[in-house]
Amino acid sequence: xxSAAGTILIKxxxxxxxxxxxxxxxFIAFSVIPGDPARVMxxxxxxxxxxxxxxxxxxxxxxxxxRYLDWLGGALKGDLxxxxxxRTPVNELIKSRLPVTLGMSLMALIIVLIVAFPMAAVCAxxxxxxxxxxxxxxxxxxxxxxxxxxxxxxxxxxxxAFGIYTAGRYTAPSDDAGKYxxxxxxxSVCIALPKIAMTxxxxxxxxxxxxxxxxARTAKSHGLTDLKILLTHIIPNSAVSSVTVISLVLxxxxxxxxxxxxxxxxxxxxxxxxxxxxxxxxxxxxxxxxYLALITVILYFLSDVINAAIDPRIRDGRSL
Amino acid sequence: MRRRPNPKIYLVTxxxxxxxxxVSFIVGLFWTPYGINATDPAAKLTAPSLQHLFGTDNxxxxxxxxxxxxxxxxxxxxxAGVAFALVLGTAAGLFAGYxxxxxxRIIMVLSNSIMxxxxxLLALMAVAVFGPSLYxxxxxxxxxxxxxYARVYRSGTIELSSRDYILQAKIMKVRPGRIMFIHIFxxxxxQILPAVITGLANMTLSESGMSYLGxxxxxxxxxxxxxxxxxxxxxxxxxxxxxxxxLMLVFYILGLYFISEWVRTTYGGGRA
Numbered sequence: 001x002x003s004a005a006g007t008i009l010i011k012x013x014x015x016x017x018x019x020x021x022x023x024x025x026x027f028i029a030f031s032v033i034p035g036d037p038a039r040v041m042x043x044x045x046x047x048x049x050x051x052x053x054x055x056x057x058x059x060x061x062x063x064x065x066x067r068y069l070d071w072l073g074g075a076l077k078g079d080l081x082x083x084x085x086x087r088t089p090v091n092e093l094i095k096s097r098l099p100v101t102l103g104m105s106l107m108a109l110i111i112v113l114i115v116a117f118p119m120a121a122v123c124a125x126x127x128x129x130x131x132x133x134x135x136x137x138x139x140x141x142x143x144x145x146x147x148x149x150x151x152x153x154x155x156x157x158x159x160x161a162f163g164i165y166t167a168g169r170y171t172a173p174s175d176d177a178g179k180y181x182x183x184x185x186x187x188s189v190c191i192a193l194p195k196i197a198m199t200x201x202x203x204x205x206x207x208x209x210x211x212x213x214x215x216a217r218t219a220k221s222h223g224l225t226d227l228k229i230l231l232t233h234i235i236p237n238s239a240v241s242s243v244t245v246i247s248l249v250l251x252x253x254x255x256x257x258x259x260x261x262x263x264x265x266x267x268x269x270x271x272x273x274x275x276x277x278x279x280x281x282x283x284x285x286x287x288x289x290x291y292l293a294l295i296t297v298i299l300y301f302l303s304d305v306i307n308a309a310i311d312p313r314i315r316d317g318r319s320l
Numbered sequence: 321m322r323r324r325p326n327p328k329i330y331l332v333t334x335x336x337x338x339x340x341x342x343v344s345f346i347v348g349l350f351w352t353p354y355g356i357n358a359t360d361p362a363a364k365l366t367a368p369s370l371q372h373l374f375g376t377d378n379x380x381x382x383x384x385x386x387x388x389x390x391x392x393x394x395x396x397x398x399x400a401g402v403a404f405a406l407v408l409g410t411a412a413g414l415f416a417g418y419x420x421x422x423x424x425r426i427i428m429v430l431s432n433s434i435m436x437x438x439x440x441l442l443a444l445m446a447v448a449v450f451g452p453s454l455y456x457x458x459x460x461x462x463x464x465x466x467x468x469y470a471r472v473y474r475s476g477t478i479e480l481s482s483r484d485y486i487l488q489a490k491i492m493k494v495r496p497g498r499i500m501f502i503h504i505f506x507x508x509x510x511q512i513l514p515a516v517i518t519g520l521a522n523m524t525l526s527e528s529g530m531s532y533l534g535x536x537x538x539x540x541x542x543x544x545x546x547x548x549x550x551x552x553x554x555x556x557x558x559x560x561x562x563x564x565x566x567l568m569l570v571f572y573i574l575g576l577y578f579i580s581e582w583v584r585t586t587y588g589g590g591r592a
Contacts, residue, residue: 144573145569
């Protein structure tokens with residue numbers, strides 16, 4: 001049995017190692033480009049002089065290890081160099097796009113939690129009932145529609161049925177917070193719906209499992225009502241067990257927002273990423289990939305810490 | 321639990337949905353009513369009719385023919401990608417679980433760091449570096465999906481390793497390779513099967529997303545994701561351009577989910 005501090009220390013080391021590996025993967029991926037990177041980035045019709053200049057700018061003449069340490073040091077200080085296509089620091093570009101992607105992800109997560117918990121509670125209280133079967137089947141269908149196709153269908157629905165076309169009207173949060181939220185609402189719903197299905201499925205299973213547990217039976221024999229058992233025993237336990245799943249869902253949501261942004265024409269990280277891919281702007285590309293992956297690593301780390309904080313079995317390293 | 325939902329319903333619905341895709345796949349290989357990329361300037365954006373069952377797109381291409389033809393790439397990428405992921409994940413999981421120790425640590429740290437790239441980001445990165453092509457999409461998505469299988473095989477192998485028959489085999493000096501692939505691997509089939517079927521569905525979700533972004537299956541080949549991307553400017557003018565490719569995708573993915581649900585409820589198996 002380990003001490004609580006020991007568990008946290010191990011987690012921190014794992015976190016640092018994973019973050020380092022992720023940074024290494026990101027860097028190495030953009031350094032093993034077959035052929036001459038400068039030539040690849042500029043395309044075949046670039047002059048020899050342009051290629052030479054870019055080579056010097058990228059510093060590809062230096063050894064890989066030096067370049068990696070240089071890049072990593074910069075990344076830690078928040079300096080990822082300049083974008084080749086925009087001619088501005090990568091950092092500034094990412095920062096300007098972050099409100100869209102992060103705002104949308106957070107809104108989607110809130111929607112997922114607000115909808116999935118009651119849905120799962122209702123279904124798990126009477127497993128096998130008609131409501132349960134209909135809701136579960138509906139969940140399967142939601143799960144099966146790609147988020148971007150769902151977005152298009154919803155745009156179609158909103159335009160045809162209500163006469164509102166919401167795509168492509170983005171307002172920055174600094175201009176008008178209300179309009180900012182409104183402009184991200186429909187995209188957030190589109191990202192959230194498939195994830196609601198995923199979270200619902202997990203929560204339902206875990207709630208059914210807890211309903212059959214000893215403590216639920218004991219509570220029942222003490223004369224507690226089903227509703228009270230559900231609210232005070234089963235839902236809190238499921239919430240605890242779903243911390244990891246929720247962090248997975250949030251990471252999935254960020255990945256999904258990259259695509260959905262494109263449907264709604266929102267100026268987020270996804271569109272920046274795509275323009276970086278099409279212009280072969282590798283400094284920008286590696287910056288975006290690294291930051292997004294880093295956010296996920298931090299999420300997983302936090303979910304581990306939260307788990308350890310609330311569950312003594314994990315804290316003491318008994319069930320690791 | 322009072323009533324268990326009849327798992328047969330899952331199987332039957334799943335088979336019906338998948339047979340739609342299977343039929344269009346087979347038919348699409350040999351015959352399509354119009355050429356896949358044959359344009360007809362006289363019939364642009366026409367609504368579904370007897371001439372064009374699913375209507376035509378902005379270039380006058382027949383959506384029905386394209387839907388038939390696109391199923392082959394959906395099926396190819398999902399099967400090839402899952403096969404790649406399965407080979408990689410199975411090997412990694414078996415070795416990590418069987419030998420444990422430092423090898424286990426290394427494999428798990430590697431697979432955890434792969435899982436830290438949200439969604440299709442890693443695959444997008446691979447395509448950005450190596451260029452968009454069918455093969456790059458397959459191996460890149462395969463790599464993204466491999467850790468899922470590695471985890472199932474690792475925990476399964478650890479569990480089985482303490483069983484008597486494996487201990488007996490070890491005492492009899494059976495080679496580790498033989499134990500892993502003859503004694504452990506087949507016994508984990510029932511655990512991995514639902515994960516494989518779900519993997520096919522998830523692979524299709526990812527592939528369609530990448531094709532939608534223009535980084536998956538490349539034209540002139542037809543793919544559902546690309547068809548939807550092309551249809552984006554005509555969402556309200558020509559809803560059939562969106563509805564039919566989406567339906568094809570949903571039929572395939574939902575069918576797979578239902579079958580995997582049936583396998584899971586019928587054969588027990590692990591939660592994947």
